[in-house]
Amino acid sequence: MKLSPNAMSSLTFTPLTGRCSCAALSCTLTAPPLITHICYCTWCQREPGAICAVNSIIESSNFTYHLNPAVSQPLALIPVARP
Numbered sequence: 558m559k560l561s562p563n564a565m566s567s568l569t570f571t572p573l574t575g576r577c578s579c580a581a582l583s584c585t586l587t588a589p590p591l592i593t594h595i596c597y598c599t600w601c602q603r604e605p606g607a608i609c610a611v612n613s614i615i616e617s618s619n620f621t622y623h624l625n626p627a628v629s630q631p632l633a634l635i636p637v638a639r640p
């Protein structure tokens with residue numbers, strides 16, 4: 558996903574959609590994250606098996622997800638707590 562320099566500004570934010578690689582889960586973010594950071598510590602390198610991990614804190618009211626019933630569901634899907 559390529560973002561313009563102002564893509565994360567709350568005034569110019571365009572909702573973002575995404576999905577996992579098997580298409581079982583899709584999601585939409587309707588407002589910019591409160592915080593986004595990249596960590597290069599060895600623990601964060603181990604979790605995704607990559608050089609870094611990208612983490613964002615988002616308000617649950619600005620996030621929705623959808624499970625595609627046509628795709629077999631993961632065995633250990635953890636539900637997201639909603640207020």
Ligand SMILES: [Zn+2]
Nearest residue numbers: 596597598601
């Ligand atoms: Zn870390």
